[in-house]
Amino acid sequence: MNVTRELFNDVMVPNYNPAAMIPVRGSGSRVWDQENNEYVDFAGGIAVNVLGHCHPALVNALKEQGDKLWHLSNVFTNEPALRLAKKLTDATFADQVYFANSGGEANEAALKLARRWALDHHGEEKNQIISFKQGFHGRTFFTVTVGGQPAYSDGFGPKPGAIDHATYNDLDSVKALISDKTCAVMMEPLQGEGGIISPTDEFVKGVRELCDKHNALLIFDEVQSGVGRTGELYAYMGLGVTPDILTTAKALGGGFPIGAMITTKEIGASLKVGTHGSTYGGNPLACAVAEAAFDIVNDRALLDNVKRKEQLFRDGLAAINAKYHVFSEVRGKGLLLGGVLTEEYQGRARDFLVASTEQKLMCLVAGANVVRFAPSLIIPDEDIKDGLARFEQAVANVVNAA
Numbered sequence: 001m002n003v004t005r006e007l008f009n010d011v012m013v014p015n016y017n018p019a020a021m022i023p024v025r026g027s028g029s030r031v032w033d034q035e036n037n038e039y040v041d042f043a044g045g046i047a048v049n050v051l052g053h054c055h056p057a058l059v060n061a062l063k064e065q066g067d068k069l070w071h072l073s074n075v076f077t078n079e080p081a082l083r084l085a086k087k088l089t090d091a092t093f094a095d096q097v098y099f100a101n102s103g104g105e106a107n108e109a110a111l112k113l114a115r116r117w118a119l120d121h122h123g124e125e126k127n128q129i130i131s132f133k134q135g136f137h138g139r140t141f142f143t144v145t146v147g148g149q150p151a152y153s154d155g156f157g158p159k160p161g162a163i164d165h166a167t168y169n170d171l172d173s174v175k176a177l178i179s180d181k182t183c184a185v186m187m188e189p190l191q192g193e194g195g196i197i198s199p200t201d202e203f204v205k206g207v208r209e210l211c212d213k214h215n216a217l218l219i220f221d222e223v224q225s226g227v228g229r230t231g232e233l234y235a236y237m238g239l240g241v242t243p244d245i246l247t248t249a250k251a252l253g254g255g256f257p258i259g260a261m262i263t264t265k266e267i268g269a270s271l272k273v274g275t276h277g278s279t280y281g282g283n284p285l286a287c288a289v290a291e292a293a294f295d296i297v298n299d300r301a302l303l304d305n306v307k308r309k310e311q312l313f314r315d316g317l318a319a320i321n322a323k324y325h326v327f328s329e330v331r332g333k334g335l336l337l338g339g340v341l342t343e344e345y346q347g348r349a350r351d352f353l354v355a356s357t358e359q360k361l362m363c364l365v366a367g368a369n370v371v372r373f374a375p376s377l378i379i380p381d382e383d384i385k386d387g388l389a390r391f392e393q394a395v396a397n398v399v400n401a402a
């Protein structure tokens with residue numbers, strides 16, 4: 001069969017608009033398309049391929065588990081799931097884990113748990129969920145409504161209720177909404193899709209205090225910021241603020257679909273037998289690959305190297321910017337970085353992405369004004385250099401086309 005980009009238009013619903021080229025193979029931070037063109041990957045899916053493409057340890061885990069047991073269902077437990085859960089809880093504040101297949105599902109579980117916990121302990125009135133404008137939590141109807149972009153949740157009929165949106169990094173806006181009727185505050189400890197925005201110290205600590213004061217749970221959505229991305233295993237570890245519930249996905253499986261919600265024993269107790277579930281959640285293949293990825297990422301030397309590589313990116317982007325003046329700042333943490341476009345280039349992040357693809361470089365946008373980089377955490381320094389040279393050419397092309 002001749003597989004072309006045109007075939008996409010025939011057989012796929014039109015909710016995506018993928019690039020013209022079709023990737024067929026990857027290794028480390030390099031990807032090849034059908035014509036054997038070689039790309040440098042600064043995108044990693046969307047902050048997913050935390051160890052690049054086809055890391056030997058992950059391929060090995062997949063093959064080994066593939067010969068043993070693929071799936072049974074949650075009528076039975078399985079060894080990879082329990083091993084991964086033990087490692088996740090040993091490494092974090094949490095005691096217990098719920099496995100899902102994606103970030104949206106992990107968040108759906110977190111929100112349902114928060115509502116059920118509040119009902120169990122405080123009664124029906126305590127059901128308000130506070131989240132943030134520009135936040136992103138997934139595309140299920142509950143999570144997309146909790147997310148802070150109405151454009152994503154409008155047009156599907158009546159929405160889940162008792163959800164209010166405050167302004168990120170504005171503690172007063174949280175104060176204005178929170179009360180004893182609040183059951184949870186959900187936030188990203190580094191907003192990803194919303195434009196790579198870090199919380200201020202004062203803000204994130206203040207939200208924790210407000211939650212404590214009103215007996216509300218603090219949910220950190222670390223679907224994008226987790227698993228080493230910021231140079232910490234989870235971003236909360238670098239903030240000095242511990243959530244009550246945390247969700248993790250994207251990088252967790254290194255490219256194999258898996259998500260997890262982790263929490264304390266006291267809170268987790270509210271998801272009693274039968275309250276929630278998933279057919280595939282905790283699937284042995286997914287957990288075996290995720291365990292292999294976790295073993296590699298949960299290592300101080302690797303995490304310190306993420307911070308060093310961040311500096312290579314920042315230095316390289318600063319040098320490009322000194323020539324072309326396209327960014328007002330480069331923000332983010334670790335290997336989740338965003339170049340914020342100046343006034344002159346407002347709304348044109350996609351132009352930089354398209355120009356990068358032409359230079360055989362994969363990168364991302366985060367909204368219309370931010371060019372986002374989320375490469376493998378072990379991207380070789382030479383690939384960073386090579387990719388930045390390609391990015392410089394892409395920037396030059398955008399600037400010169402104006």
Ligand SMILES: *Cc1c(COP(=O)(O)O)cnc(C)c1O
Nearest residue numbers: 102103104136137138192223224
């Ligand atoms: C990507 C993302 C999600 C959604 O994850 P899916 O796997 O696409 O469902 C949720 N929260 C954050 C912060 C994300 O970046």
